[in-house]
Amino acid sequence: MRRIISVLMENESGALSRVVGLFSQRGYNIDTLTVAPTDDESLSRLTLTTTGDSRMAEQIVKQLHKLIDTLKVNDLTQGSFVERELMLIKITASNGDSRAEIMRCIEIFRGNIVDVTAATFTIQLLGDSDKLDAFLGAVKHIGSIEVVRSGVLGIARGDKFLRQ
């Protein structure tokens, strides 16, 4: 099962490498990883996605918690949550038909065009990972593409906070 795990940790050098090291050391996969300081600059918020059964997820959460720099860990997939991922795609499209098809897809998926040339579009799309995958599926055949994705961000729904 896919897991989205949030970690709140000290914003210190070496902290991120300990998280990444933990995953390779213990044989867990990281599918996506995002990290940035929070409103409190001394803390970093990290979201990572991985796949594993419940025993593995439990171990991952415990192991992350055990890192000295970690304040809070939450497996978002245990409750209800909001997830978002940002994607930028550059796609070649020079003839009228393909340009029109791309415009249609952008409209359906509520994307934005952020740059355009005679031969390319650069598109920004926001959503959960499934939506981004679906968009790629829809436009892939039109031209050659370059994709950059932010990795998943997640936050619990309701009044649950992951704060210090």
Place this chain on the structure above:
Amino acid sequence: MEKLSGGEIIVSALRDAGIQYIWGYPGGAALHIYDALFRQEAVHHLLVRHEQAAVHAADGFSRATGMVGTALVTSGPGATNAITGIATAYMDSIPLVVISGQVPLHKIGQDAFQETDMIGVSRPIVKHSFLVTRTEDIAAAIAKAYYIASTGRPGPVVVDIPKDITDPSYKIPYAWPGVINMRSYQPAEKGHRGQIKRAVKKLVEARKPIIYSGGGVIIDNASDHLTKLVRELNYPITSTLMGLGAFPGTDPLFLGMLGMHGTYEANAAMHEADVILAVGARFDDRVTNELEKFCPDATIIHVDIDPTSVSKNIDAHIPIVGGCSTVLREMLSLVKKSNRDNNCDTSSWWKKINQWRDRYGIYTAPRHAASSGHLIKPQDVIRVLYDVTNGDAFVTSDVGQHQMFAAQYYLFDKPRQWINSGGLGTMGFGLPAAMGVQLAFPEADVACVTGEGSIQMCIQELSTCTQHRLPIKIINLNNSALGMVRQWQDMNYSGRYAESLYEDSLPDFVALAEAYGHVGMRVQRINELGPMMEKCFSLKDRVVFMDILVDPEEHVYPMQVPGGSMRDLWLNKNEKS
């Protein structure tokens, strides 16, 4: 406030952390620190002959005393030499602080002379580490290092210190931070009350109970509580390799060690148990054998301070995250309050256990062939060692058959008496660890039970023993082979001894010991063993190296059959349980 350089701050911080002894080896990046050490008296430095030994010695000191051990090494090769020692301590949860010199800050990343990314190299084998980048941060980093190393589940902490921040010309006011509070690190000590109650209820209702205790009991100084609880319950208890001595080895409630080379009665009792109280143990693969076949009928209560150890290999029915000491104390008081006389009957369980003991136990009758003439059985060496030292010595060990014989036949009655590398299984640990123990207890008998293979991995430390007057006794069970390797080759590779023999290249250990200024003895006949062992331990202020030629054919038994349950054991070369 007095103004100090970075090097002086390190030494002052060590002093203020209560550190009297550090083990180490100098080199370029650490020289400012060494100069600061030279100019004071509070912290004594002991020079070793190899950085691995500095860490093992600090580790042995820690295991024997419960205090944090400290080592100091230089950058690059000094730091990498320390790695095996750090990994050894990490696997056995031993509190250490290892300070490593580093190249100056502006040279980090330049492939400078003797530059190694110590933080990166050591990351998977430390509890935590600090790269200190300002002189102003040194004292706090050291204070935190000792706090982290010694609290929660203990472990080694590395403090990597670039040379320029220890420069004698830059001085700042020094103050010891004292009490440490870290918002991201708050180890839980107390177990959950409700869980403890549930556990005690299960425990007192058990018909076929067993206590399975591990190194965590020793680390948390919980032996007294454990002993009282087990005696109150009158239940059988077994121990891991790391837990030996937490409960008295000579007590009739003790079934001996469990696991790969555990006794039949301990392994069989685990297998048939209806309730297992695991405390400070981690269901290591050297204990459980095949996980699928592990203890099919047992309700498992697991007490451990580290949540990641709980339900990692074996699901616990009643997990209790907390320090062994507080949890066991609480359990004892609840057991005393429970009126269990009505519903507790373990007499038929004990009857069964005693039958196993009579039939297969290594403590009810010798199960190995007798020594005679030139044939010295290694088991008998340990028995003689036990008798000569009245069961009262500190015994350190290396890794191999000799280690298992020591664990089986020296009945440890006290915690911290048995000092070995259980988790990593580091050959070369025994001699430097013995130095650390002897430093802590100058009057005590300290025996390093080793093999001719292991002892050669840190043999250079015989010179350190001379310099610092550490009169340890080396009991070399010389079977002219990497015996444990050869045993596996006998059992699994039809006796093809790939690189487990030395082809007559072993040194003359007696001459070698003498070359270092020590006493060497060679024992070749069983009837010489007792008297020579007596002589060895009567030489109180000398290092004695006893080279004892033991039966090269002997195997360690019992031994779990790979892929089997806990109680599937080889009892000797021909017989399976």
